[in-house]
Amino acid sequence: MxxxxxxxxxxxxxxxxxxxxxxxxxxxxxxxxxxxxxxxxxxxxxxxxxxxxxxxxxxxxxxxxxxxxxxxxxxxxxxxxxxxxxxxxxxxxxxxxxxxxxxxxxxxxxxxxxxxxxxxxxxxxxxxxxxxxxxxxxxxxxxxxxxxxxxxxxxxxxxxxxxxxxxxxxxxxAPLPAADHNGAPADPDSVNGALSLLTPREREVVALVAEGLLDKEIAQRLGISYTTVRTHLDRSFHKLGVSNRSRLARLLRR
The missing domain is CATH 3.30.450.40 (GAF domain)
Known part of the structure; x- marks a missing residue:
């Protein structure tokens, strides 16, 4: 082909x-x-x-x-x-x-x-x-x-x-990494390593989510579309091994 x-x-x-x-x-x-x-x-x-x-x-x-x-x-x-x-x-x-x-x-x-x-x-x-x-x-x-x-x-x-x-x-x-009862990685080094996988824009979106902003508010703050916010957030969820915003916030407070 x-x-x-x-x-x-x-x-x-x-x-x-x-x-x-x-x-x-x-x-x-x-x-x-x-x-x-x-x-x-x-x-x-x-x-x-x-x-x-x-x-x-x-x-x-x-x-x-x-x-x-x-x-x-x-x-x-x-x-x-x-x-x-x-x-x-x-x-x-x-x-x-x-x-x-x-x-x-x-x-x-x-x-x-x-x-x-x-x-x-x-x-x-x-x-x-x-x-x-x-x-x-x-x-x-x-x-x-x-x-x-x-x-x-x-x-x-x-x-x-x-x-x-x-x-x-x-x-x-492959064995799964150890996790706490909230589904977040238990080892802080693992958390830091996962955060390092995020792009600069993904880190910006994640930080604003942790502040409690909604997707539309994040889009307005960063000057990007709602769809782009969702894409960055979905990628971040999977790179960090979390499934929702509350788990993401708990992870970032470690």
């Missing part, structure tokens, strides 16, 4: 990331997803891990999607989803429209009351399997103003799959 210089640089970056055996799996899904949005010129990411015991998707990471909308998915729509059950058994990257015709999708509840709320229109999903276990997924979407994913973009997504699968398997086998 011929790659342009831009594609080659982005694919090389993804493979370099996937070679890092020390990365926690939630961070890995987020960072690979972030890079794939760039490679595939897409707009939105959601990623989950299937929990066989609970019979549900869990451990969400996301980019450019609202927390409230995703909570609706987790509490209701995933149990009334015409898309995932058709895609989950497949072991390759798949366009949503190859499995659910778009004229059928736009008539469904999940499209009109979930996907459309965040502007998701064209989707391409990858459900990753290790043997008979579904160990994670990447759900990448474009907005209505964009075109559907091409065969070439589908092939680029599939190109990443084997290395992404191997990296997820390694991450799952």
């Amino acid at each position: 011929y790659l342009t210089s831009r594609e080659l640089a982005l694919v090389s970056d993804i493979f370099a990331l996937l070679a890092d055996h020390a990365m926690p799996e939630d961070v890995l899904r987020f960072e690979v997803g972030r890079r794939l949005l760039d490679l595939l010129q897409a707009d939105f990411l959601a990623s989950y891990v299937w929990d066989d015991t609970l019979g549900r998707f869990d451990r969400r990471v996301s980019i450019n999607m609202s927390d409230d909308n995703l909570r609706e998915y987790e509490q209701h729509f995933q149990f009334n989803d015409p898309i995932a059950p058709r895609l989950q058994p497949l072991r390759t990257a798949v366009r949503v429209t190859d499995v659910v015709p778009h004229e059928e999708l736009v008539r469904t509840e999940i499209y009109n009351d979930f996907l459309r709320r965040d502007g998701l229109h064209w989707g391409m999903n990858l459900f990753v399997w290790a043997g008979e276990q579904n160990i994670g997924d990447l759900r990448i979407w474009r907005g209505e103003h964009r075109e559907n994913f091409s065969d070439r973009e589908l092939a680029l997504f599939e190109l990443v799959r084997p290395a992404f699968t191997a990296a997820l398997v390694r991450s799952r086998a």
